[in-house]
Amino acid sequence: MPMGRVAWTADALAGASGVAVGGYALRNTTYADVSRAAADRCGFEEKTTQVTGAAIHYAEGPANGPALLLIHGQMVDWTNYLPALPELAQHFHVFAVDCYGHGGSARVPQRYTNLAMGHDLALFLRRVVGGPAYVSGNSSGGLLAITIGLEAPDLVRGLVLEDPPLFSSVHPRFPTTAGFDLARSAHAFLASDETDFASWYVRDNSMIKAFGTLGRRMADTALALRSQRRTIRWWYMPPIINEIYRRLDRYDPEFGEAFYTGRWHDGFDHADALTHP
Numbered sequence: 001m002p003m004g005r006v007a008w009t010a011d012a013l014a015g016a017s018g019v020a021v022g023g024y025a026l027r028n029t030t031y032a033d034v035s036r037a038a039a040d041r042c043g044f045e046e047k048t049t050q051v052t053g054a055a056i057h058y059a060e061g062p063a064n065g066p067a068l069l070l071i072h073g074q075m076v077d078w079t080n081y082l083p084a085l086p087e088l089a090q091h092f093h094v095f096a097v098d099c100y101g102h103g104g105s106a107r108v109p110q111r112y113t114n115l116a117m118g119h120d121l122a123l124f125l126r127r128v129v130g131g132p133a134y135v136s137g138n139s140s141g142g143l144l145a146i147t148i149g150l151e152a153p154d155l156v157r158g159l160v161l162e163d164p165p166l167f168s169s170v171h172p173r174f175p176t177t178a179g180f181d182l183a184r185s186a187h188a189f190l191a192s193d194e195t196d197f198a199s200w201y202v203r204d205n206s207m208i209k210a211f212g213t214l215g216r217r218m219a220d221t222a223l224a225l226r227s228q229r230r231t232i233r234w235w236y237m238p239p240i241i242n243e244i245y246r247r248l249d250r251y252d253p254e255f256g257e258a259f260y261t262g263r264w265h266d267g268f269d270h271a272d273a274l275t276h277p
Contacts, residue, residue: 104250140264167271198249233246
């Protein structure tokens with residue numbers, strides 16, 4: 001092959017690689033904004049209501065079908081559902097809530113138990129949704145969905161449980177599971193003099209440490225962002241990783257403490273809940 005053509009081919013490949021990397025970085029840093037814009041175009045609006053004296057923040061979509069209540073898991077908030085909202089909004093009247101200690105909802109540690117929060121979300125169904133709904137919960141949100149079904153069966157058309165930590169989040173088994181890492185870190189933070197849990201967690205959590213040298217680079221980047229009170233994100237990490245940390249600055253570590261001590265499960269027996277008619 002002539003040298004001129006080799007040089008041209010190398011330049012073309014370098015250019016294509018640069019475009020690919022640029023597109024990858026753009027997607028990783030803007031995916032949430034793109035999804036939010038799509039949800040806004042569908043008619044989703046953010047609102048806040050008071051239940052038992054505490055604020056519950058939520059997003060409501062257009063009334064295009066039966067009501068659907070979405071309950072996120074720990075560390076994220078209602079915006080974790082953004083990629084799915086345009087499709088869901090075509091078939092349901094969606095209500096996506098922020099759990100206490102997350103997002104725009106109140107920080108009320110005295111209500112960080114499955115029964116107390118489930119009770120308040122059942123009231124949310126009764127007072128805000130105003131009728132029967134499908135209830136879908138992810139992780140700890142799945143435990144809350146079960147409690148809602150037990151407390152207000154007349155208001156639940158059906159339950160969708162997305163990987164709820166049934167039995168695995170209960171002591172003595174809990175400390176042997178991967179889910180314990182957040183609770184352990186939250187407990188250590190509350191015993192420290194640190195003031196920013198987001199900064200603490202990127203230095204302390206097991207997943208970032210498992211990345212080795214890259215993990216140290218990730219922590220340095222995150223700490224630089226937090227020093228400016230900016231959202232944690234890495235251009236070289238896909239959305240599935242960035243999403244874990246994107247709303248961490250709006251997470252109350254007292255929520256993790258409730259799991260660490262086991263108080264979250266006070267009065268909530270997993271086996272009994274699953275066998276309840």
